[in-house]
Amino acid sequence: MDYVxxxxxxxxxxxxRQVIRPLWFIFAGGLLCCITFGVTAVLQGGNNWNxxxxxxxIGAALIAIGVWQLxxxxxxxxxxxxxHFIFTVAILQAVATTADFFPYPKDPLIVLARIVINLASIVxxxxxxxxxxxxxLDMGLRRSAxxxxxxxxxxxxxxxxxxxxxxxxxxxxxxxxxxxxxxxVQTGWPWFWWYLLVIALxxxxxxxxxxxxLQMRREIERRATL
Numbered sequence: 005m006d007y008v009x010x011x012x013x014x015x016x017x018x019x020x021r022q023v024i025r026p027l028w029f030i031f032a033g034g035l036l037c038c039i040t041f042g043v044t045a046v047l048q049g050g051n052n053w054n055x056x057x058x059x060x061x062i063g064a065a066l067i068a069i070g071v072w073q074l075x076x077x078x079x080x081x082x083x084x085x086x087x088h089f090i091f092t093v094a095i096l097q098a099v100a101t102t103a104d105f106f107p108y109p110k111d112p113l114i115v116l117a118r119i120v121i122n123l124a125s126i127v128x129x130x131x132x133x134x135x136x137x138x139x140x141l142d143m144g145l146r147r148s149a150x151x152x153x154x155x156x157x158x159x160x161x162x163x164x165x166x167x168x169x170x171x172x173x174x175x176x177x178x179x180x181x182x183x184x185x186x187x188x189v190q191t192g193w194p195w196f197w198w199y200l201l202v203i204a205l206x207x208x209x210x211x212x213x214x215x216x217x218l219q220m221r222r223e224i225e226r227r228a229t230l
Contacts, residue, residue, distance in 0.1 A: 029070030036060065058105065061101045068091055071090050074087060075088060086135050087135055094128070097122075129163065145227075151216045151219050152216055162208045
């Protein structure tokens with residue numbers, strides 16, 4: 005069987021719904037992970053009462069569901085392994101963000117684990133674009149494959165500041181562990197830097213991801229009518 009016939013066989017075995025619906029899950033989950041909804045009230049005595057919606061755990065769970073559904077499609081071994089890694093990272097991120105709703109001491113090892121999960125999430129986002137490029141090439145969706153490659157570049161550029169911050173925090177935590185293992189760690193950053201990071205993360209990747217979904221849907225529907 006030549007490569008063209010392999011593309012036709014894979015395209016015939018995969019429906020648009022099997023591809024596009026998981027991508028919508030991942031898109032919605034990514035938006036929820038980037039946005040924080042919360043209400044803070046000052047009670048008598050100066051104590052603060054915080055109410056935060058569980059948007060980040062829900063977002064990570066949606067990403068895990070979408071990745072799991074796409075990972076079930078048989079492309080090749082590299083695709084499957086990388087999808088398994090992304091799925092694992094999404095589950096860990098869901099657990100970690102859920103744990104934030106419960107008070108616990110900021111032990112350096114816990115903070116270190118959170119930083120590692122955040123860095124793995126950035127790697128997973130880049131790896132997902134690579135997986136989708138492989139997927140599109142195997143299905144014969146050439147334009148979509150090019151768009152996923154461009155999206156991977158956009159994510160690398162947008163997440164570079166966040167990765168830099170996470171690496172800096174990693175060095176801070178490692179230094180704290182080395183100097184005083186029992187110390188608690190404060191990893192807060194000035195609000196100005198957080199706003200810059202949120203803007204960098206929110207603008208480019210979601211728009212590129214949305215355009216990729218629409219492009220893939222058009223290309224799949226166009227091929228289905230041939």
